[in-house]
Amino acid sequence: xxxxxxxxxxxxxxxxxxxxxxxxxxxxxxxxxxxxxxxxxxxxxxxxxxxxxxxxxxxxxxxxxxxxxxxxxxxxxxxxxxxxxxxxxxxxxxxxxxxxxxxxxxxxxxxxxxxxxx
Amino acid sequence: xxxxxxxxxxxxxxxxxxxxxxxxxxxxxxxxxxxxxxxxxxxxxxxxxxxxxxxxxxxxxxxxxxxxxxxxxxxxxxxxxxxxxxxxxxxxxxxxxxxxxxxxxxxxxxxxx
Numbered sequence: 001x002x003x004x005x006x007x008x009x010x011x012x013x014x015x016x017x018x019x020x021x022x023x024x025x026x027x028x029x030x031x032x033x034x035x036x037x038x039x040x041x042x043x044x045x046x047x048x049x050x051x052x053x054x055x056x057x058x059x060x061x062x063x064x065x066x067x068x069x070x071x072x073x074x075x076x077x078x079x080x081x082x083x084x085x086x087x088x089x090x091x092x093x094x095x096x097x098x099x100x101x102x103x104x105x106x107x108x109x110x111x112x113x114x115x116x117x118x
Numbered sequence: 119x120x121x122x123x124x125x126x127x128x129x130x131x132x133x134x135x136x137x138x139x140x141x142x143x144x145x146x147x148x149x150x151x152x153x154x155x156x157x158x159x160x161x162x163x164x165x166x167x168x169x170x171x172x173x174x175x176x177x178x179x180x181x182x183x184x185x186x187x188x189x190x191x192x193x194x195x196x197x198x199x200x201x202x203x204x205x206x207x208x209x210x211x212x213x214x215x216x217x218x219x220x221x222x223x224x225x226x227x228x229x230x231x
Contacts, residue, residue: 043208043221093161107219109161
């Protein structure tokens with residue numbers, strides 16, 4: 001299967017600061033990447049869909065000015081949590097759509113980034 | 119509304135016994151159905167998918183799932199559970215090539231030695 005990496009795997013930051021999370025597709029080019037948020041013992045909630053070279057599409061209720069997404073290349077998407085607060089503490093997971101797999105495309109998931117805001 | 123349900127928060131099985139993790143989906147066109155597994159503090163790993171064709175789908179690690187259109191179900195099964203199968207399992211559905219994937223609430227599978 002395809003490989004998606006995330007960096008960092010965990011990060012602790014102070015309230016009010018910003019933190020950037022990187023998502024990379026290592027062995028394929030991904031025109032579309034997805035960002036999810038997962039609270040403890042809960043399912044994944046889609047935050048936004050990131051398309052290379054264009055603006056991200058945010059899900060209802062997700063603040064686009066707080067969660068900045070940049071998909072500048074076919075192998076890299078970044079999520080920046082701006083002015084982080086303790087309630088932003090969560091497990092953030094990215095996934096990438098592998099192109100050329102037609103309508104039955106699969107999403108490959110990164111290992112996740114645990115963000116703790118103190 | 120498009121949705122997928124996992125009715126069990128937790129499933130407990132003795133090692134060596136068969137296991138079933140349940141999943142049902144709402145009817146809305148032709149669904150693409152997926153199962154993923156998540157180990158602690160890790161991302162999701164793909165297990166198997168149903169797109170079309172044979173209702174019984176075989177996937178990774180000896181898992182399989184049966185698509186049942188009349189019952190709108192896609193239960194995950196394994197004939198003989200291993201302790202290492204203990205993890206969080208997610209069922210997911212997508213209804214068209216462009217729509218987003220929708221995850222179930224997850225079922226924690228615990229295999230006791």
